Amino acid sequence: MARVTDTETEGALLPEPAPGEIQLVAVLSALADPIRLRIVRELADAAGPLSCTALELPVSKSTCTHHFRVLRESGVIRQQRVGTARMSSLRTAELGERFPGLLASVLSAAADGASG
Amino acid sequence: MARVTDTETEGALLPEPAPGEIQLVAVLSALADPIRLRIVRELADAAGPLSCTALELPVSKSTCTHHFRVLRESGVIRQQRVGTARMSSLRTAELGERFPGLLASVLSAAADGASG
Numbered sequence: 001m002a003r004v005t006d007t008e009t010e011g012a013l014l015p016e017p018a019p020g021e022i023q024l025v026a027v028l029s030a031l032a033d034p035i036r037l038r039i040v041r042e043l044a045d046a047a048g049p050l051s052c053t054a055l056e057l058p059v060s061k062s063t064c065t066h067h068f069r070v071l072r073e074s075g076v077i078r079q080q081r082v083g084t085a086r087m088s089s090l091r092t093a094e095l096g097e098r099f100p101g102l103l104a105s106v107l108s109a110a111a112d113g114a115s116g
Numbered sequence: 117m118a119r120v121t122d123t124e125t126e127g128a129l130l131p132e133p134a135p136g137e138i139q140l141v142a143v144l145s146a147l148a149d150p151i152r153l154r155i156v157r158e159l160a161d162a163a164g165p166l167s168c169t170a171l172e173l174p175v176s177k178s179t180c181t182h183h184f185r186v187l188r189e190s191g192v193i194r195q196q197r198v199g200t201a202r203m204s205s206l207r208t209a210e211l212g213e214r215f216p217g218l219l220a221s222v223l224s225a226a227a228d229g230a231s232g
Contacts, residue, residue, distance in 0.1 A: 100224065
C-alpha cells in the first residue's frame with residue numbers, strides 16, 4: 001500500500017451516497033454482475049482496503065475502474081485516494097443498518113458458487 | 117392474449133428454472149427494478165396467486181407482462197395458466213432454500229421505502 005504524504009487530496013473519499021441516501025434498486029443493480037460480486041466477495045474477505053489491481057480480475061484496468069465506480073456510486077463500497085491508488089472497502093456496517101441482512105445473504109449465496 | 121381452450125395447457129406452468137438452476141446474478145438483476153420490486157412485494161402480501169392486471173401497476177399490459185417474464189425466468193416467481201390469465205406467485209420457499217435470507221431482506225428493505 002502507498003504511504004500517505006499529502007494532506008490535501010491524500011486520504012480524500014471519492015463521492016458516495018450518504019447512508020440514508022443509499023437506494024435498494026441501485027445496490028441490487030450494482031450487485032447483479034459476476035465481476036462486481038467477485039469484487040465484493042474479495043473485499044469482504046480482505047483484511048483491509050484493496051486497490052483495483054490487487055484483485056487480479058480477468059478484465060482491463062478501465063473495466064475494473066468502472067465496476068468499482070458502480071459499486072461506490074450505489075453505496076456498496078467506499079473509495080479513498082492513497083497516493084496514486086484508490087483503496088476500496090465494503091460499507092458493511094452502513095449497508096447492514098440500511099438493509100439488514102442483504103449484503104450477508106448475497107455474500108453467502110455468492111460463496112456457494114451460485115453467482116453464475 | 118390468445119384464449120386458452122385446450123385442456124392440455126390449462127394449469128400448465130410456464131417455463132422456469134429448476135431450484136438448483138436459479139442464479140444469483142439473475143435474481144439480483146430481476147429484483148433491481150422499482151416496478152418488479154413492487155410486483156414482488158404485492159405477491160408477498162397476497163393471499164394467493166395474482167394476475168398481471170390485478171396489480172394495477174402504472175405501466176402498460178405488455179410492459180407488465182415483460183416484468184413478470186423477467187421475474188419468472190430468473191426464478192423469483194412461478195406462473196401458471198388459468199383460463200386466459202397467467203396467475204403468478206413468489207417461489208418463496210425455493211428461493212429461501214437456494215439463497216437463505218435474500219428475498220426476506222429485499223422485501224424488508226423495499227417495505228422501508230428505500231426502493232426508489
